[in-house]
Amino acid sequence: RLRWCNQLSPEVEHRPFTPEEDDTIVRAHTRFGNKWATIARLLNGR
Numbered sequence: 001r002l003r004w005c006n007q008l009s010p011e012v013e014h015r016p017f018t019p020e021e022d023d024t025i026v027r028a029h030t031r032f033g034n035k036w037a038t039i040a041r042l043l044n045g046r
Helices: 002-008 019-032 036-040
Strands: none
Touching: 019 036
16 A cells, blocks of 8 residues: 555656745745655645
8 A cells, every 4th residue: 555655656746846846845844844744745746
């Protein structure tokens, strides 16, 4: 199941992050720290 969710699902985008996504990640990391599951929820399709 984990492999499907992270690698095989067609809903997951496997491309480099856009500058907007990079900014979102940096701001979210500043706010939430290393809570990557929380940060990932902010990035639709990732």
